[in-house]
Amino acid sequence: MSSSETSASAFSSSDTAALERQTETEHPVTFEQIWNENHRKKSVDWIRENSYKRVCLQFPDDYLPHSNAISVALKELLSPEEVKVFILADTTYGSCCVDEIAAAHVDADSVIHFGNACRSRASRLPVLYLYPELPLDVGLLLEKLQSLREESKERQVCVYLDIGYQHIHDEQLKKRLTEAMEPKNLLLELFPPIEPDSTASKEPSDLERICIFIGADNQRFANLSLTALAAVQWHIYDGASGSLSSKNPLTAQFIRRRYFHIEKCKDAQTLGLIVATLSAEGYLDVVARLQTMAKGRGIKTQLISVGRINPAKLANFLEIDCFVLIGCPFNNMYDSKEYYKPIVSVFEAEMALNPAWHMRYPEAYVTDFNQLLPEGRSFLPFNAADIPENDVSLVSGRLRGAVNDSLETAGDPASLALATQAKMALMTTDTGLSFEDRTWQGLDPALGQTEPAQLQQGLSGIPINYTHQ
Template identity: 35%
Template sequence: MEGGTSAITCDGADVIKRCLTINRRDDQSRDLSTYYEIEDCASWIREHDFKVVALQFPDELLEDSADVTALLSSLTEAKLFILGDTTYGSCCVDVIASQHVLATAVIHFGRACLSSVSEVPVRYVFGQENLDAKDCCAKFQQLYPETETAVVVFYDVVYSYAIDQIKTVLLSQYTNLIFSNLKLSPEARPEIDESRFTIIVKGGRTFALPSSETESNYQMFFVGGECLALTNLMLTFNKCAFSTYDPAGGAARRETLSVNKRLMRRYYMVERAKDARVVGVVAGAPGVADVVAAIERVRDVARRAGKKPYTLVVGKLNAAKLANFAEMDVFVLVACAENTLVDAGDLYRPIVTPFEMELACNAAREWTGDYVTDFRELLPGSTMHVPMSEESSDASVDVSLITGKTRSIGITEELTLGQSTTAVIDRNSSLTMVAESSTAAEYLEQRSWRGLEQALGETAVSKAKEGRRGIAAGYENEPAS
């Protein structure tokens, strides 16, 4: 079970030749008013008196967008806009696109990563995929025959509407069962006695454990198929055994993914980050709360480790876009928890997570096997935050596990000696080295093509002339061949 990622997209070159098969859903088999919660959405708009509302659909639900908009328009006087193409992953609320139409609220349809958004009010409508609650309970009982087994139940958001049915049945039989809740807003918290329980918030889910218990004492059960949410949860709770129930086929199984193997693959990415000298910090989710602080945190830890960070905003990522930044040794993708993990072998340079960059640059943070996919957990004030070590502010030398060569980690003092050389002084020793600088600016200077030349003041001014009309295959004023 890998789960894939939507953080990397294709470059669109196959669009012209692609043949599409349109499978229009039979509206009789799915009532749009129920599936999209039309009445509740209209009430939400009227209650808050929203004047302009953006409706965000993922690609697989766009065919219903016009009908949904018409239904909502009949129940509210708000001006509605359909966001037809998301700026980044469709699981994130597209704050950027909503700002283009001056929307005062967003209704997000379909699967969502539940990342916190502070700029605009959001209502989530996940949809209601088919789920046989009775069969799910029966399969759960087969997986966990002992009624005292400690289990935390998670679920894909598209099945949230049916979880109460499952909860009613299983809680009457199991004595140590905990159901997680979806964290739909930043301020949402369980109404419990926090002196007796510990609130856990991970992957857009929240649940409460007795203060005397730890996460590793529980097994995890997930209702849903293979998806990014499951991958994220399995890496986050990597010390717990996972089982799943897939409503699409009614299959239940114990997950056999070697989480340790995947974690070691991520540790390899940490080593690549340690070897890097020029770092591209990619803003992969500008609408997510605290993303600016996270980017600054990544830049800070990179600079303290003697690396040169550059911030990039490139929209939906693909190999062709990232190849334009050949001077980067590694990219750090600051995105939502479900899109931050990228396993793409065709990329020109590796992409690491903010957590992996911290492991590479912050000497105070050690590799313990715990994994963090939410960048907010790395920021000051979070329980997972680790301040930069004083030792990391000075340069130190270790050996790369990839190249076998020595490398310097930590801030160095740079004295420019000329156009292509820099003196690097290691404050921990009396050795002074003179080496070629590999900064992005000097790399760009060495390129054979460096973009359009401005040639300011060298181009004669001429009057504008009427150009050709039509399409490239045959302009209107083009002589026949």
């Protein structure tokens, strides 16, 4: 690859990126599983009851081979004068989010979203979510869960159904699960829930908790296991393979890594706020809140929107010390090992910047940034006056942020001694490279500073043999 091709790839994705992108589901789905009689009836009734005229069908990558057939089938059920149907494919951020921006390009008045969905509150268009209906051997499931009967006794058991198995949710299934495991109390719930924060398992209980996820070891399980209240043990029943396994996501290594990133966020002199959603309600409020908290600590912020992030894109922002990803609940945590600078979630940035979280251990992880806003369950007010005066970095051992100005002006010998103890030097207040200091600044039009060029005849013909050379 030439140097020009290398530099170009750092600023944009390749032409085949959408084709080579790894799909987001664990098991391939068939046409009948994503478009059966239940899906057809639900779609037609929803469109007609609300008198929608321009409907967008949004598909994840692995549903695209079936997208045209579904579109044709829906048009056959609805007359052309009744409704127009459009297909949305390559989404800007993640297929779990409703792409209201793309839908606006065709002046759509509604969206039918297929497959994995974060169910973030859409702010512009009404949305109908259609999940696949995967087969499940309930008899085998009950047989496997009987092995958990001993550890389930005198405990609360929470059983979550992944999107592919939500069609089997009923009271009869709950009764059979209770008979198989004999717990003190059993909760059968959907994930993601129909309504945000509607799950009963988020209510505190005096009983120890066992959690079972009927699905696969996927992003939805990671999100659920991090945000749910503490459980003694997590189990995953893979409906495709019929296997039952145990997994605890909150390991000591995971916690240490996330808290290390929180410390790096505190150490940052410039934060990059990456907007990875334009449809989730409240994202602008979160941006404003992060900017206010960063300003209170003397940290600069830059607002960034680059679509789906990758290491090459973020490497262009040399002056940024840490990135904050503002995304939906399923798209706001990244393992930033491949990135040059750490990436933290909104919740981790909140823990780093808001002094109200100091020495406070959360009951559960927060992936929905709306819960950190004033009406959210995990909201803690920010007060810049509560920021500690002697805040020492646990990574570098230096004093942080706004305290440097008071040290330089007051010249307190005791404080200076504390500051120089780690590396024999005070932390500077330099906020990183400015745009003017970059070695590459792009094209300079120099308007009004150069003579206008003379008009000349351009080349014509084909590149291998122009008509005049």
